Amino acid sequence: MGNHHKIRLEQVEIEEKERQKRLCRIAEAAEGMVSGYAPSWYGVFRGQLRYISGYCLGGQLLCMVLLVLLFAYFQRKGADMRVYLGAASVVSSFVGVFLMMELNRCKSFGMMELEQSCYLGLKQIWCVKMIVFGCLDILLLTVMVAGIAGRASLGVLQVMVYLLAPFVFSNVLQLFAFTLLRGQRNEYLQMGAAVLASMACGIPLLFPEMYKGAYFGFWVLALAAAVVCLVKEILVICQKLEEGDGICWN
Amino acid sequence: MLELKLDRVSKHYKKKIAVDRLEYTFQNGIYGLLGENGAGKTTLLRMLVGVLKPTSGEILCDQQEIGKLGGEYRRKLGYLPKEFGYYPNFTVHRYMEYLAELKAVPPEMAEDRIQRLISQMGLEHVAKDKIKTLSGGMIRRLGIAQSLLNDPEILVLDEPTAGLDPRERIRFQNMITALGRNRMIVLSSHIVSDIEDIADEILLMKAGKIITSGNLDSVLKTVEGKVWEAIETEEAAEAFQQNYPISSLKNMEGGKVCLRIISPQKPTEQSKEVTPNLEDLYLYQTFRTHF
Known part of the structure; x- marks a missing residue:
């Protein structure tokens, strides 16, 4: 076919005003699409990890190292692992304070109100921090359970209960202190609550017979009660966040 | 156009009534809240941003209760609280990055916005400094900058000019006037002239109620x-x-x-x-x- 058979379009006149108007509409629509950005869970975790205080995370890791060293010492010395169990309970019950101090940071510096008004509110931020520190706790407890259970003539379930009961109890006490306190001095009070809880968790060290089978029922009951209290404390925190009365400074 | 409606909103603190059955509708424009200490301004602003839950009544954003909208509502918000908190050991830039993260600003846009706002607020020279080393006025400017990070449709500012010097106040007023053309801005202030100069609508609060509202001419009548x-x-x-x-x-x-x-x-x-x-x-x- 020759060129003279090609269809030629007429020159289309572009109305500049209309063009600008339409471009504006497209820009607005594009802007709207971008503002709908929602970070993935992975993105939220990665983002929050960058801002977790090194002091709190470091403290938590230091406690873990301390427990491992303690374990190595007891094993090398061939000492009674039930004593280690008691000592490990004391240390692991103290570990929770680092999460509390991390959660407390926004309270101490008056950031709660602002953070709560953001897309990722306090519920999400605290949830991420609790999961991060909780995973480290679980890792720690798992290693300890595995280490002790084989060497102290105690079953895995028994060791789990003996370790978890003081750990959960301590966390309840610290969460209670967390909901009660505010202001910059609360870090010290939070630390005080952790020391108190650790000391209480050291009581079985004075009475090693408490780790005997006869008392196992008592331990299970104590753990169940502590779990109920923990759930209740978490619900109280959620309600306080929902109502907002505990968030605002005055 | 975005609409924020207060439907008989009340807030009680034990026996004290901080906000008493407010009914009002906010649309695009600049709203200035005036009132004595304890009139209920801050409580109202906190409820508008969803930090405080009303004891009774509802706040509706385009006919949907803000509590139910959750993150989708908070995404539209920019907020400067009266007691503006900050992490003293964060640098200005890191603080902005942190809040951009919380406000779900798309990562590819965040740095650009941070730089623009830091420079708009005249904080470029202290961008790498820790916040604890800044002056009160600079911290307030940082507060204003963070409130604009997500290019909010609703901007709530509680006494934004407190601590600003006269030059900074004028700059702030000009900026708010420009921003108010296509969004809703609710601000409270003790400085009557701030409100007089920039607000399209003035709301006068007393004992938890809006006693007068309207544009400057109508309220002055x-x-x-x-x-x-x-x-x-x-x-x-x-x-x-x-x-x-x-x-x-x-x-x-x-x-x-x-x-x-x-x-x-x-x-x-x-x-x-x-x-x-x-x-x-x-x-x-x-x-x-x-x-």
Whole structure:
């Protein structure tokens, strides 16, 4: 076919005003699409990890190292692992304070109100921090359970209960202190609550017979009660966040 | 157009009523909240941003309750609290990055916005400094900058000009005026002139209620014929101060004093009526129990 058979379009006149108007509409629509950005869970975790205080995370890791060293010492010395169990309970019950101090940071510096008004509110931020520190706790407890259970003539379930009961109890006490306190001095009070809880968790060290089978029922009951209290404390925190009365400074 | 509706919103703190059955609708524009301490301004703003839950009533954003909208509502918000908190060991830039993360600003846009706002607020030279080393005015500017990070459709500012010097205040006013063209801005201030200069709508609060609202001209009409100027002796001026709200007092030559008196009735034969301003209205409404 020759060129003279090609269809030629007429020159289309572009109305500049209309063009600008339409471009504006497209820009607005594009802007709207971008503002709908929602970070993935992975993105939220990665983002929050960058801002977790090194002091709190470091403290938590230091406690873990301390427990491992303690374990190595007891094993090398061939000492009674039930004593280690008691000592490990004391240390692991103290570990929770680092999460509390991390959660407390926004309270101490008056950031709660602002953070709560953001897309990722306090519920999400605290949830991420609790999961991060909780995973480290679980890792720690798992290693300890595995280490002790084989060497102290105690079953895995028994060791789990003996370790978890003081750990959960301590966390309840610290969460209670967390909901009660505010202001910059609360870090010290939070630390005080952790020391108190650790000391209480050291009581079985004075009475090693408490780790005997006869008392196992008592331990299970104590753990169940502590779990109920923990759930209740978490619900109280959620309600306080929902109502907002505990968030605002005055 | 975005609409934020207060539907009989109340907030009680035990027996104290901070906000009392408010009904009002916000649309695009600049709304200025005025009122004495304890009038309920901050409580209202906290409820608007969803930090405080109303004891009764609802706040609706385009007919949907804000609590139910959750993150989708908070995404539209920019907020500057009265007691603006910050992590003192964060640098200005890191703080902005942190809040951009919380506000779900797309990562590819965040750095650009941070840089733009830091420079708009005149904080470029301290961008790498820790916040604890900044002056009060700089911290306030940082607060304003963070509130704009997500290019919010609803901007709530609680006493944004507190701690700003006159130049910074003017710059802030100009910026808010420009921003208010296509979004909703609700701000409270103790500085009456701030509100007078920039607000499209003025809301005067007292004891948890909105007692007057409207544009500047319409609210000033309520006080027309109630503002007087009189030149009196010092002794007489003192007596007037006991009995009337005085919006200004100037010493003149010959021991005389020029008073601006708020009163429904002509206070003296010699006093002459003058055009009211927002300060007069504020005094009239807040001292209303006197009349």
